[in-house]
Amino acid sequence: xxxxxxxxxxxxxxxxxxxxxxxxxxxxxxxxxxxxxxxxxxxxxxxxxxxxxxxxxxxxxxxxxxxxxxxxx
Numbered sequence: 001x002x003x004x005x006x007x008x009x010x011x012x013x014x015x016x017x018x019x020x021x022x023x024x025x026x027x028x029x030x031x032x033x034x035x036x037x038x039x040x041x042x043x044x045x046x047x048x049x050x051x052x053x054x055x056x057x058x059x060x061x062x063x064x065x066x067x068x069x070x071x072x073x
Contacts, residue, residue, distance in 0.1 A: 006047040006048075009043050009044050009047075013037055013044070016033050016036060016040070017037070
């Protein structure tokens, strides 16, 4: 089983949206898929909050090397 991470959850959400938009699911199936989508959405929101407003950026040093640094929002 694949451990759930942000990218996996987002990918699953995209599939769920396609399924719901297709109109091919029964009412019961739609409800179950929608419920899974809500849970995945909440998971993604929590993962984004964990980043605590930090962004990574690359800084080019004087000698031309790139350095990864953190910056606050």
